[in-house]
Amino acid sequence: MDFTSAYTAFGEANLSPWTSYADGTGYPWPQVGSRITLTGSRPGTGTRKVWTDHLSTAPVTLRPDRTLRGTRTLRVRLDMPTTSHGFTATLLVHRRDGSTARRPVRLSNTGAGSARVDFTRSRVASVVLLMVNASTRLDCGHGTVLSCHGLARDDDAPVLFNATAVRG
Structure with a gap:
């Protein structure tokens, strides 16, 4: 497993530490960024x-x-920095029956990508879009406490996303 994949799995695990770690029940409730109701x-x-900082x-x-009626699909579009610098995204579909499905978002080399998942209210409680900056790139020799006394090259990296519940 490469570092970006491992860091993405770590980010996913941190969203539900009580099921991911043996001592997870002692962890604080995770802070989820934005909560958006469609x-x-x-x-x-x-x-x-x-904006995402490195790691x-x-x-x-x-x-x-409840006003989102009928069969729906969530269409997510992303514009992230280049994947060669450690950027990736995953959709976690939390179903009403308690199960969770994981769907990686396929990104081009330039960081553009999209994915679709079920978003029918009777089946889906929520979907978490997890955007990941797993960059380890540093400019060394700046006297910081980071590795090589460097500055992170991919801090404040902009990520654009658009999510729409479409019929069908």
Whole structure:
């Protein structure tokens, strides 16, 4: 497993430490970034921007409102920095029956990508979009406490996302 994959798995585990770690029940409740409810009249987020520092995750929870009727699919589009610098994303579908499905977002080399998952309210409680900056790139010799006394090259990296609940 490469570092980006391992760090992504770590970020996913930290969203539910009570099931991921033997001593997880002692962990504090994880802080989830934004929580967005999609409704019948506002079925999309519009384009939003988050900034990620190196070795960080940016989770966004998307929930279907009761006014979002019928069979729905959540379409997520991303524009992230290049994947060669350690950027990736995953969708975690939390179903009403208590199960969770994991869906990696396929990204191009330039960081653009999209994915679709079930978003039908009767089956899905929420979907977490987990955006990951697993960059370890540093400019060395700046007298910091980081490795090689460097500065992180991928701090404040912008990530654009758009999520829409579409029919069908």
